[in-house]
Amino acid sequence: MMRVAVALLLATSLFTAPLALTPAAAQQAAAAQSPSARLSSLFAASDADSLKRNPLNALFRGDTSRADQLGELITDAAWMAEKRAAEAELKALAGIDRAALTPDEQVSYDTFKWQRETDLAGYAPALLAATLPRPIDHFFGFHNFLAELQSGESVAPFKTLKDYEDALKRSDQFALLIDLAILRFRQGMVSGVVQPKLVVRNVVDQLNNLTAGGTDASIMMKPVQKFPEGFSAADQVRLKAAYTKMIGERVNPALLRLRDFLNNEYLPVARDSVGLAAMPGGPELYRYLVASTTTTDLTPDAIHNIGLSEVARILKGIDEVQAKVGFKGDRKAFFDYLRSDPRFKFASAQAMGDAFRATGTRIDKVVGNLFATLPKGGLEIRPVPPHREKTDAAGSYQNGTPDGSRPGVFYYNAYDLPSRSTTGVETLFLHEAVPGHHFQISLAQENEKLPAFQRFGGNTAFVEGWALYAESLGPELGMFTDPYQLMGRYNDEMLRAMRLVVDTGLHSKGWGRDQSIDYMLANSSMSRTDATIEVERYIAIPSQALAYKMGQLTIRRLRTKAEAALGPKFNIKGFHAQVLMTGALPLAVLEAKIDRWIAAGGPA
Structure with a gap:
């Protein structure tokens, strides 16, 4: 009886009547339009229907018309509605002649197709059975x-x-x-x-x-x-x-x-156990999560090996910093010094916030050298709320509204202040704020020419890959002149490389929590507090941490390709515009777009 009651409650629509799909008459009217008009109509209808099913998404955009509703969230009705929508929208998309679209429309077509196919694959019964009971x-x-x-x-x-x-x-x-x-x-x-x-x-x-x-x-x-x-x-x-x-x-x-x-x-x-491999349906779920998170077809083993290679490369840079500052001792001693010496500690949580604000002021003066378009929306810098600081990351970003009425927020974590290092200030700000998440998310949602799913949606590999790439722009923005801030840059890049090793280790190779923490401490100057939070994060949300490095490697490779192909015609503002101004794209779609830009001579 309990199982029957559970099924009935979870299958029932909680707060609203079930939503009908697009009426047949409307579909027939759309069929009479040009391919471009039909594509635009499909995107608009998809977005409107999605907001009806998910009123919280509208609230994030500043639309309070249905702010009294949370939506279905974890009911069977919610999942069934999403599955039906994905099926209907893919069917409509297949009826549009892609070859008749403009290049930008083809980017939108390909992105929408990838996203909805990925969504639909996630509604497979076996994957839902491994997901829904862990709400x-x-x-x-x-x-x-x-x-x-x-x-x-x-x-x-x-x-x-x-x-x-x-x-x-x-x-x-x-x-x-x-x-x-x-x-x-x-x-x-x-x-x-x-x-x-x-x-x-x-x-x-x-x-x-x-x-x-x-x-x-x-x-x-x-x-x-x-x-x-x-x-x-x-x-x-x-x-x-x-x-x-x-x-x-x-x-x-x-x-x-x-x-x-x-x-x-x-x-x-x-x-x-902590890895998905030990759970019924876990191995299949992890393979799906890896594909959807990285937007690639790489296996967990392949990603693990990429991570090992990146760790080895970054360690060489760390050794160079150690030699530059004249530290006497082995690498482990250098890491211990960076973790424990009082010179690398914040005097207070207020001092921590002030350090991020000062970094922001410096970057704001020069960021226009690399970007043709700057966000209109403002940015606030706040500490992580106390109730979640123990398990939160070192930094995070919450987007503002498209009209700028609510600014974006960069949250820094002052929990266990003695474990936080001043060496990470510049790189964390570059990642979470400018020109990282705040730039990428704001520029997309402020671009009214884009379909809503490109303005407000996206994938983790692009979003986090861009933010990690943004860290690498530090030298071009006058950052990392202090060798210890450069060490902070290496430490943060090392974190993203170690994630490839540890996440796949946890969920496909049988690694344990303590083994994973020890690996991170051995290859970086992270504090035990930060390493513990990171590992427990990967345990809670498998594959998400893979996106950063995979996305960054792709964006950096595409920039290198463009610089080599275009030579003196290469325009950094133009390249960044090509990457950013069409929203968060699957990596294969982004690469095809950059290849077209190179073939056209790299216009600004």
Whole structure:
């Protein structure tokens, strides 16, 4: 009976009526259009339908028309709707003559085709069976994301009475989704598809942090602790009471139910192993994730070997820095010195933030030398929120809105401050902010000529590959003149190379957590805290970490190819425009585009 109840609840549409696909009449009307018009219509319809299914995506773009809804997220209805949409859109795309399109339209055609085919492959029953029963982890868990969404410090606005009422409705749905996550976990307890114990313990810690101190201390109460100007006293009293009731009687109890379930029932049956290879359906899932994340057909073994080669190359650069600064001792001693010497420590979290802001000021003065178009949207620099800093990366980026009304945010992590090194300031800013994620994401979403899926979508290999390539632009932007900042650059590039080795080691070669941490400590000056967070991240989100180095290697190879082919005609601003101004492309599509640009003589 429990299994039947779970199936019925998860298969039911939670918040909205099922969405119909494009009517036949509309399809017939589209068929009468030119190939270019039909392609544009398909992209527009796909985007509109996707936003209906996923209202949170609209909220990220600054559209609050359906801000009272979270969407289906983890129900069977959600997955079935996405699968039907991918099938219908690929069928429509196949009916459009690609040869009749312009070169830019062909780029869009190829990108859309790759993305929807990849999406559809992911809905295969065997892959869903290995995915759906694991709805939450400590890195991308919606328990954290939705709590932050309600905090007034994320993408959801709290400026009007409607904003506050919308958030109350979202909170009600949040609580329901938490209970549905428990049902998903129970499905895995039956099938044997369960999270590693390590991941479960980290999630339990996060749930403890979210609920510590009770209702008044919840980050979801922040919007009613300071209201915008113009709210009447009566509205403030009413809303504070409503939020207190919602968080205290609905949301926090749901979070605590999840915590107690994970601790008492799920943890005893969770996996001691950390890699996907030990889980039913895990090897097949990992192969799919590797292909979708890297946008290549490379095997885990091939990527592992590329990683080993890159590690060896970067170690030579590290040895050169060691010789330049005159450090006496072996490489291990040099790493220990960089980890422990007080000269490489921040005096305070404020000093850490100030260092990133000063770096940003320096880069802003010269970045126009490499880019013809700069983002219009602003950038803020903030510390990672306390409730997730223990398990968060050293830095991260949250995009702003296309119209610039909400700036992009670069988050730096000041957790365990003595473990953080000043040597990583320049390279981390280049990656997360300018000209890394902030440039790439902002330039795409501000480009209204692009179809929405190119403006707002993308793939990890391009997005993270660009950000890692952006780190390599440091010397051209006046960075890394301090040899210790150059060491920070090597250390960060080494991190991305080690990821190729460790992620594939964990999920296809039987590596363990401690073995992976030891490997990272032996080949870099990372602190144990950072290495632990990194390894536990790869355990939680297999394959994601492979994207950085694979994307960067491709972009750098394409630049080298263009420089050699074009010689004095090579234009760095033109090359960067070719890479950035059509959004995040699959790597094969990007390479074909750059080849055409080279063949045309590399115009600006």
